[in-house]
Amino acid sequence: MKRLIWSILAAVIVAGLLLPGCSGDTDIVRVATDATWPPFEFVDTETGEIVGFDIDLFNAIAEKAGIEVEFVNVEWDPLLAGVAQGTYDAAISSITIKADRLEKMDFSDPYYVAGQIIVAKTDTAITGASGLVGKTVGVQSGTTGDDEVSAMSGVNVTGYDEIGMAFVALLNGQIDAVVCDTPVASGYVSKYDTLKTVGEVLTTEEYGIAMPKGNDELMSKINAALAEVKADGIIDELVQKWLVD
Numbered sequence: 001m002k003r004l005i006w007s008i009l010a011a012v013i014v015a016g017l018l019l020p021g022c023s024g025d026t027d028i029v030r031v032a033t034d035a036t037w038p039p040f041e042f043v044d045t046e047t048g049e050i051v052g053f054d055i056d057l058f059n060a061i062a063e064k065a066g067i068e069v070e071f072v073n074v075e076w077d078p079l080l081a082g083v084a085q086g087t088y089d090a091a092i093s094s095i096t097i098k099a100d101r102l103e104k105m106d107f108s109d110p111y112y113v114a115g116q117i118i119v120a121k122t123d124t125a126i127t128g129a130s131g132l133v134g135k136t137v138g139v140q141s142g143t144t145g146d147d148e149v150s151a152m153s154g155v156n157v158t159g160y161d162e163i164g165m166a167f168v169a170l171l172n173g174q175i176d177a178v179v180c181d182t183p184v185a186s187g188y189v190s191k192y193d194t195l196k197t198v199g200e201v202l203t204t205e206e207y208g209i210a211m212p213k214g215n216d217e218l219m220s221k222i223n224a225a226l227a228e229v230k231a232d233g234i235i236d237e238l239v240q241k242w243l244v245d
């Protein structure tokens with residue numbers, strides 16, 4: 001009897017030691033995304049799931065790198081702050097690699113090139129950036145679109161927490177234009193036939209995966225997997241799957 005109790009005890013202890021390791025030796029990487037930026041990251045209204053180009057891309061990277069991913073939906077401002085502070089292991093969110101961000105966080109190799117573009121109503125008189133003077137332009141606060149419009153003199157910038165709110169305001173005639181990333185602009189323009197893009201693409205920007213500074217081990221895993229993903233033509237497949245041309 002005593003022996004039985006001891007062996008049960010031993011089994012319980014061993015199980016207790018082993019259980020946390022049940023998912024193998026892979027840690028779960030927490031990846032933040034601001035899922036308000038279709039078609040790169042958004043919530044599928046039917047399933048409630050976070051989907052998009054970036055989600056598929058990170059899943060493909062994770063598969064190659066042998067890491068497990070958990071996506072966390074976070075608003076844009078806390079997302080960047082959270083990556084800088086190490087609240088998340090990584091963020092994929094159409095994040096433009098730029099100097100002031102590189103001071104606070106690390107970036108993977110670039111995976112997509114985009115730019116800022118103006119969107120207005122089809123009957124607009126605006127034909128390019130110079131036409132924005134004296135007008136009210138909606139942006140997502142804290143994005144490179146915000147930077148771009150804020151740097152133009154004589155333009156009224158209205159910042160929104162989500163780009164969808166800027167498009168609602170544009171459709172309702174409350175603002176004159178929206179400035180955002182090219183793939184997002186194309187998505188909205190194809191969805192609403194009262195909208196069009198206007199003028200030239202204003203910037204050239206590269207998207208990267210952001211990570212807290214100094215996690216070189218995860219960064220090299222991600223960059224190696226990203227290189228494989230590119231070589232396999234997966235980025236091209238995602239362009240076909242998610243982007244309108």
Ligand code: ARG
Binds near residue numbers: 036076096181205
């Ligand atoms: N590329 C722009 C930037 O880095 C906008 C990205 C916004 N992404 C998002 N998921 N809301 O500033």
